[in-house]
Amino acid sequence: MGGAPLAGKVALITGASSGIGAATGRVFAARGATVVLTARREERLRDLVAGLHATGARAGYHVLDVCRGDEVRRAVEQTVERYGRLDVAFNNAGVAFDPSTPLHLLDDAAYDRVMDTNVRGVWNCLRHEIGAMLAGGGGAIVNTSSVGGLVASSAGAPYIASKHAVIGLTRAAAVEYAGDGIRVNAIAPGLTRSEMIDEVFTRSPAAEQRAYRSAPQHRAAAPEEVAEAAAWLCGDGAGFVTGATLAVDGGRTAW
Numbered sequence: 165m166g167g168a169p170l171a172g173k174v175a176l177i178t179g180a181s182s183g184i185g186a187a188t189g190r191v192f193a194a195r196g197a198t199v200v201l202t203a204r205r206e207e208r209l210r211d212l213v214a215g216l217h218a219t220g221a222r223a224g225y226h227v228l229d230v231c232r233g234d235e236v237r238r239a240v241e242q243t244v245e246r247y248g249r250l251d252v253a254f255n256n257a258g259v260a261f262d263p264s265t266p267l268h269l270l271d272d273a274a275y276d277r278v279m280d281t282n283v284r285g286v287w288n289c290l291r292h293e294i295g296a297m298l299a300g301g302g303g304a305i306v307n308t309s310s311v312g313g314l315v316a317s318s319a320g321a322p323y324i325a326s327k328h329a330v331i332g333l334t335r336a337a338a339v340e341y342a343g344d345g346i347r348v349n350a351i352a353p354g355l356t357r358s359e360m361i362d363e364v365f366t367r368s369p370a371a372e373q374r375a376y377r378s379a380p381q382h383r384a385a386a387p388e389e390v391a392e393a394a395a396w397l398c399g400d401g402a403g404f405v406t407g408a409t410l411a412v413d414g415g416r417t418a419w
């Protein structure tokens with residue numbers, strides 16, 4: 165891909181302190197975007213931003229919890245105050261779920277924790293980002309769902325439900341704002357190397373082998389492979405793509 169397809173664009177990324185979000189910060193910056201990395205772990209964000217500055221990229225960070233609407237609103241406001249606009253958002257923060265307890269034995273707290281981060285978090289981001297994008301004349305948003313948003317898996321019912329909900333929010337927002345120059349899409353990553361997945365596999369090495377057996381490419385994605393898909397969806401080359409969910413899953417949901 166030639167040129168810098170995100171040149172001049174200002175991008176906000178949630179879940180940017182590790183894994184897919186951190187990789188997306190690097191990929192967006194390499195494509196010419198000014199990036200604002202967000203998450204709860206400040207030290208991580210500070211180090212990642214220092215790394216981006218060392219490459220000559222324009223980057224900043226903002227500490228936030230996506231479950232808190234006021235914190236998300238402040239991050240969007242500060243991005244606009246500092247960089248003048250918000251063109252691109254990657255709503256990627258999410259938590260996994262320990263599926264070892266069967267659904268009928270789960271309590272409300274287990275359900276709430278996953279839904280609060282994975283669904284309310286995206287909801288909080290969408291409403292504040294869209295407000296800023298309307299003021300700026302348009303934009304592009306990508307929400308991170310999962311193959312668990314397309315089909316059921318062993319990831320646990322609350323996680324599967326949360327990632328299906330992300331696709332619902334994506335479609336509804338895409339239709340509502342299509343006439344305003346705002347595109348909203350989702351990506352559905354398959355197994356991707358990250359802290360989240362390393363933690364699951366450390367708990368259960370057998371699960372790792374099972375996962376590779378059921379993956380057509382018999383491997384996990386590198387986070388950069390997922391980031392590349394998000395970058396394309398956020399760029400003007402995807403101008404007629406909205407309301408879509410792009411599976412970045414090595415063929416997992418084609419099987």
Ligand code: NAP
Nearest residue numbers: 179181182183184203204205229230258310355356358360
């Ligand atoms: P990860 O390395 O664990 O990253 C998760 C990110 O979300 C971290 O930056 C974390 O940062 C942030 N986060 C979690 N809760 C947050 C909160 N309440 N407020 C703000 N930030 C929060 O895992 P990952 O695999 O890159 O996950 C990124 C996204 O991809 C998630 O939505 C996940 O569900 C999805 N996904 C992953 C896979 C996979 O196989 N890895 C597959 C499908 C979908 P802090 O802890 O610093 O806040």
